[in-house]
Amino acid sequence: MSRFSEVQNLVNSLEGDFDKFYDKGNQAAGTRVRKGMQELKNLAQDIRVDVQNKKNNG
Numbered sequence: 001m002s003r004f005s006e007v008q009n010l011v012n013s014l015e016g017d018f019d020k021f022y023d024k025g026n027q028a029a030g031t032r033v034r035k036g037m038q039e040l041k042n043l044a045q046d047i048r049v050d051v052q053n054k055k056n057n058g
Contacts, residue, residue: 003047010040 014036020029 003043003050006043007040007047010036010043 014033017029017032017036020026021033
């Protein structure tokens with residue numbers, strides 16, 4: 001379950017930057033959002049590979 005916690009923590013850490021970018025127009029926050037979304041994408045891919053490996057190997 002720690003992988004799920006990693007996803008939750010990453011998403012939660014981006015909440016302030018989402019607010020700053022979308023509600024206040026802070027461009028630097030947008031850069032941080034984009035970086036965080038890339039990290040989330042990479043984490044999700046790692047989890048997908050891990051799940052597939054566990055399914056295939058019993």
